[in-house]
Amino acid sequence: IEVGKGLAIGGRVTGPEGGLPPGVPWAFVRRKVPDGADSDLGRSGYVRADGSFRIGGLVPGEYEVTIQDHSGMGKTVFLRVILPSVPAGTTDLQVKVAPGVKLAGRVVLEGGAAPGKPLNVSIFPTEGGRWEIVKSAADGSFESPPLTEGVPHDVIVDPPEGWIRPRVRSVLPGRTDVLVTLLTGKTLEGRVVDEDGNPVPAGV
Numbered sequence: 022i023e024v025g026k027g028l029a030i031g032g033r034v035t036g037p038e039g040g041l042p043p044g045v046p047w048a049f050v051r052r053k054v055p056d057g058a059d060s061d062l063g064r065s066g067y068v069r070a071d072g073s074f075r076i077g078g079l080v081p082g083e084y085e086v087t088i089q090d091h092s093g094m095g096k097t098v099f100l101r102v103i104l105p106s107v108p109a110g111t112t113d114l115q116v117k118v119a120p121g122v123k124l125a126g127r128v129v130l131e132g133g134a135a136p137g138k139p140l141n142v143s144i145f146p147t148e149g150g151r152w153e154i155v156k157s158a159a160d161g162s163f164e165s166p167p168l169t170e171g172v173p174h175d176v177i178v179d180p181p182e183g184w185i186r187p188r189v190r191s192v193l194p195g196r197t198d199v200l201v202t203l204l205t206g207k208t209l210e211g212r213v214v215d216e217d218g219n220p221v222p223a224g225v
Contacts, residue, residue: 030107031075032114034068034088036099041072042118044098047091048074053083053106067091079109088116090167097166101151121167124192126199128161128178135160136203141179146172147191168194176201 030050034042046068068074068088086104090097100121107114124144128136142163145152157163157178168174173191176199180186184203192199213221 027078028081028109029075029077029112030079030084030086030109030114031073031112032116034072034074034116034118037117037119039117041070042068042099043120044090044096045092046072046074046099046118047089048076049087049089050076050079050084050107051087052080053085075112081109083108086114086116088118090118100167100169122170122194123165124168124174124176124194124199125162125164125197126176126201128157128163128201128203130184131202131204136181138181140181142201143177143179144168144174147175148173165194170194178203 034046034048036042047065048068049063049065051063064076064078066074066076083106086107087101089101090099092098098120099118102116102118104114104116128140128142130136136157136159138159139156140161141154142157143152143154144165146169153166153168155163155165165174171193173193176189176192178187178201180203183206185206187201187203189199189201215221
């Protein structure tokens with residue numbers, strides 16, 4: 022059995038002003054494969070205190086490289102950076118991160134009461150783009166990770182059973198007063214008949 026050393030991808034992460042990056046930077050690489058194929062060739066690691074990173078043990082090929090803040094939910098301080106196609110063996114990447122702006126608000130039931138349990142809150146650019154999913158607290162409060170300033174975002178909440186999924190459109194990051202109201206669903210009943218007015222068979 023022949024064992025090879027493998028290639029590496031690495032470089033340096035800097036903050037908005039060129040200094041050390043804020044937060045807890047974390048690097049992740051995943052090998053690019055044809056659509057529909059599975060890839061378990063992913064590797065990750067924390068960025069060092071001096072901003073450098075190096076992820077080894079990679080087979081030849083193109084990789085997607087992601088740099089993001091790993092401080093934890095609600096604590097991230099810079100935008101995720103994705104480099105879509107980096108050849109294995111590249112060790113001189115220069116990645117600058119930007120702070121971004123958060124968006125916050127509250128989910129309430131019809132009438133203003135708190136949901137009483139955490140709910141999934143999806144936040145994504147109105148014109149399309151990467152979704153961010155966070156959990157609301159039991160009192161309904163939620164906060165997004167850093168978002169691109171000036172880009173409108175929509176907010177969707179996965180409701181409990183029996184409630185309608187709400188959507189708040191075109192909210193600018195920086196707002197902290199977004200209110201998402203869950204409304205109760207109503208039933209609609211009726212009868213299906215044929216052109217002569219006779220009931221149709223079950224299952225039609």
